[in-house]
Amino acid sequence: MFSTVAVDGEVRRWEDLRLHDFAQGFFFGAGFFTTFRIDSGAPLFLARHLARLRASLAAFPDAVRAPSPALLSDSPVRDTLRRCLHADAALGPDFTGVGKLSVSDGHVLLTFRPTPPDAERLLREGRALDAVEPEAYRRAERTLNHKGLSYFRQFALMERLPVLGNEDGEVCELPTANLFFHLDGALVTPPLDAPCLPGIxxxxxxxxxxxxxxxxxxxxxxxxxxxxxxACFFTNSAELAIGVPRLLGRELPGSLPLAERARALIEAVAWREA
Structure with a gap:
């Protein structure tokens, strides 16, 4: 992660942050976050990410202290991001990587991280999914429709990347992504009450x-x-769409071209909205 960050629109250094400013988020996970792709300095789908953060705050008004509404408005966040990129030569105005907005304790924290070193290979070769956690979630568990700071359940499974299921034997999501399957002549994704995150x-x-x-x-x-x-692919805001060439031991040669086509369509929407 880069040292330059922003707190409530003010450009700061990571090492200068104060734990007590984010105590509820740190000790109780009482907050939300979103990660978004930045291409050549442009944040993709930023308005959608901010809307999801605002919706999560509205869903739990008594548990998470919300920041000033202006801090989660499109123009101020874009301006803060721009000032961060210009303030740090390691980032720069044409930075390509990932931004993260974390909201807790009435504050908004903006941080940055580089694109993963294997990103190009992942786009080209995809990622096999060979494991299942069949009862990882409970149907309609409300908190899983929000990207909360209490993220250890997903973080602990990120390396294995198993398909997460519920108690009814249904697919929910991956630890960091939504899933799409070519089934019965359609591209099918699990419903939100499976549950899964309402991914951008x-x-x-x-x-x-x-x-x-x-x-x-x-x-x-x-x-x-x-x-x-x-065929199968998974989606998230950092990688957009990644093909699954092997699903639970079965080869799926149609996954990579389907993911590539989906990614092109997603990118076209992203740049129209940028």
């Missing part, structure tokens, strides 16, 4: 309605039906 890219694909002629639909996906999937 997930929402973009659902709004599009079609990818490569496949209707994009939201419906329960039994874990047992994964054996019938002819």
């Amino acid at each position: 890219v997930r929402a973009v694909l659902l709004e599009m309605g079609h990818v490569d002629g496949l209707p994009v639909v939201e419906r329960p996906v039994p874990l047992a039906r994964l054996a019938d999937a002819s």
